[in-house]
Amino acid sequence: MKKIIIGLLSLLILIIAVFSFLRSDHLSEDIALKNTIIETVENSSEVDFSTITDFDFDKMYILHPYTPVNRVLEEEGIKPSNDHFNIELFDDINMLAFVKGDTLVAFVELPRDICKAQFDKNIMKFNKEETKFNILQEEKTIVFE
Numbered sequence: 001m002k003k004i005i006i007g008l009l010s011l012l013i014l015i016i017a018v019f020s021f022l023r024s025d026h027l028s029e030d031i032a033l034k035n036t037i038i039e040t041v042e043n044s045s046e047v048d049f050s051t052i053t054d055f056d057f058d059k060m061y062i063l064h065p066y067t068p069v070n071r072v073l074e075e076e077g078i079k080p081s082n083d084h085f086n087i088e089l090f091d092d093i094n095m096l097a098f099v100k101g102d103t104l105v106a107f108v109e110l111p112r113d114i115c116k117a118q119f120d121k122n123i124m125k126f127n128k129e130e131t132k133f134n135i136l137q138e139e140k141t142i143v144f145e
Contacts, residue, residue: 027081027104034108037096041114041140049096049131055105057098060131062117062124062144065091072123078102085109117144 033053040047049060061076063069067087070080081104087095094115098106116136117124124144134143 027107030106030108033106034110037108037110037142038114041135041142044135045137046132046134047142049098049133050128053098053106055098055100057100057105058128059099060126060128061095061097061099062115062126063087063095063097064117064123065093065112067095067123069095069097073097073104076123076125078104080104113139114141115144116141 036052037047040052061073063072065087066089069085069088070082073080076099078099079102085095085107086109087093092112093109094112094117096108096110096115097104116139126144133145135141136143
């Protein structure tokens with residue numbers, strides 16, 4: 001009986017370790033950055049993503065609601081990290097994705113009322129040097145142009 005319990009516990013530990021390893025590349029939304037963006041929108045006339053981020057990135061992407069994020073990222077040559085993102089399900093958020101090389105390093109999902117973007121496609125792309133944008137103070141909205 002003792003051998004069975006030890007065997008089952010060992011199997012359980014192995015299963016947990018495998019699932020932890022498989023989920024290790026899962027990327028969570030950068031809530032601290034999201035809060036910084038919202039605070040900047042409330043208090044400033046512009047936002048410069050190259051200075052408010054605490055990580056390095058080459059490009060910033062803006063994706064509109066219902067965008068199949070992984071497919072779009074793969075088309076851009078970027079390795080997706082998550083099975084799905086909230087933006088794929090909701091129409092009241094835009095997603096800002098920050099990429100270094102071919103890797104998604106951070107993302108935030110912002111309410112559309114503070115993230116005004118005119119989309120020709122599912123995606124807008126900016127080099128790091130182009131990530132300074134005006135904020136419409138009256139509307140408290142970032143204008144991505």
